[in-house]
Amino acid sequence: MRKNIVAGNWKMNTTVPEGVQLAKEVVEKSKEVPAEVGLIVATPFTHLCPVAEVLKGTRVELSAQNCADKEKGAYTGEVSVGMLVSTGAKWTILGHSERRQYYGENDSKLVDKVQLALAAGLKVILCVGENLDEREAGKHFDVVKTQTENVLYHFTAEDMKNIVVAYEPVWAIGTGKTATAEQAQEIHACIRKVLAAKFGAQVADDTTILYGGSCKPSNAKELFAQPDIDGGLIGGAALKADDFIGIAMSF
Ligand code: PEP
Numbered sequence: 001m002r003k004n005i006v007a008g009n010w011k012m013n014t015t016v017p018e019g020v021q022l023a024k025e026v027v028e029k030s031k032e033v034p035a036e037v038g039l040i041v042a043t044p045f046t047h048l049c050p051v052a053e054v055l056k057g058t059r060v061e062l063s064a065q066n067c068a069d070k071e072k073g074a075y076t077g078e079v080s081v082g083m084l085v086s087t088g089a090k091w092t093i094l095g096h097s098e099r100r101q102y103y104g105e106n107d108s109k110l111v112d113k114v115q116l117a118l119a120a121g122l123k124v125i126l127c128v129g130e131n132l133d134e135r136e137a138g139k140h141f142d143v144v145k146t147q148t149e150n151v152l153y154h155f156t157a158e159d160m161k162n163i164v165v166a167y168e169p170v171w172a173i174g175t176g177k178t179a180t181a182e183q184a185q186e187i188h189a190c191i192r193k194v195l196a197a198k199f200g201a202q203v204a205d206d207t208t209i210l211y212g213g214s215c216k217p218s219n220a221k222e223l224f225a226q227p228d229i230d231g232g233l234i235g236g237a238a239l240k241a242d243d244f245i246g247i248a249m250s251f
Contacts, residue, residue, distance in 0.1 A: 002208045004224070005164060005231040006248040007040035007125060008238025009065060009093060009212075010047075019047040023054040025241035030060055033248045037231070041238070042093050042125075045079050052088030063091035063125065066099060069112040081120035092117050093233070095127045095151065097170045107150035114151060114163070123162045125210070125233060126151060128191070132171035140169070141190050148194045157199045164208045165191055166233040172213025174235055181222045181229075184211045188228035217246030224251050 014022060023041060030039055042063035043051050052062050068078035084092060094113050099105040110126070117124050128147040130140040144167065152163065167187050172179050179187075188209045196204035211223050212233035223229050231251075237243040 002206050002230055003038050004036065004251050005038035005040060005208055005210060006244070007038075007042060007063065007091075007093075007164075007166075007210065007231070007233050008244050009042045009096070009233055009235050010044065010238060011065070011098070011235060012044060013239055014044070014047070016047055016050055019043055020050050020054055022239065022241060023051045023060070026244060027054060027058045027060055029241050029245040030058065030248075033245060034251065035059070037248055037251060039248060040091055040125075042091070048084070048087035048089055056088070061091060062087070062089045063093060064089050064122075065093045065096065067092050067094070067113055067117055067122075069109050069116070071116060081116045081122055084122060085120050089122065091123045091125060093125045093127065093166075095147075097127060097129055097131075097168055097173060101170070107147065110151045111154045114155065118155075118159055118162055123164070125164045125166050127166045127168050127212070127233070129168040129170050129173075129213075135169065135171060140187065144187055144190060145194050148191055149198075152195070153198050157203045160195070160199055160203050160207055164210060165195075166210040166212050167191060168212035168233060174214070176214050178214040178216075178219050178223075179211070181226050184223055185226035185228055188226065192228055215247060217243055217250065220247040220250035 039060045042065045064084045068080045095110045130143040134143045192204045208230040210231045210233045215232040216237045
């Protein structure tokens with residue numbers, strides 16, 4: 001049985017004290033959320049250690065938003081998977097569209113990053129999604145299929161136990177423009193089919209697939225009611241504990 005998860009991606013927002021305060025509020029309000037729903041906060045690197053302290057012994061898990069594509073060494077400014085694990089992080093987001101768009105993240109780099117993350121014992125939220133031009137050209141299924149295959153087909157069914165996929169249409173991220181429940185569902189179903197083709201129906205069925213893109217308390221219920229949508233990767237709305245928890249209450 002796959003798990004429902006709501007993960008907050010704080011992106012490059014909040015100072016350390018603000019992030020600690022937000023984490024405290026999320027922990028406090030998380031008591032309202034049914035126990036079977038997984039809760040994750042993905043903080044900036046600088047926040048991982050102090051937020052890990054806040055989350056210790058709670059149900060809220062800690063994630064990074066990226067990791068280096070090398071294990072260690074002379075890579076100024078990079079943060080390795082080993083460093084992430086040593087903070088208490090259990091997850092990392094990889095392949096977010098903002099990293100693909102602004103920092104040249106490509107599928108082959110992502111294969112290296114996923115490999116390193118899994119080897120270090122981190123779980124991965126792998127993001128895929130088409131941009132507006134690709135959607136308008138009717139290429140959205142192909143783009144998402146290719147992105148998914150290019151990275152995940154390098155891994156095994158066993159690895160998939162530690163990988164969550166997030167479908168994030170780029171045109172819906174931070175724009176206030178949410179994909180309709182039907183648009184999201186048909187892509188989620190497509191991702192599950194792509195996983196089934198490589199790993200078999202059971203693995204596909206067991207994989208959590210999140211939706212991301214202007215998800216908020218007012219639209220989460222309809223999205224999460226879709227058979228292949230198992231939760232959300234939340235950007236803007238994750239910066240307010242009430243909204244983040246409101247989304248997590250929407251199953
Ligand atoms: C995101 O960046 O992962 C995201 C889904 O952002 P937002 O919810 O703000 O659209």
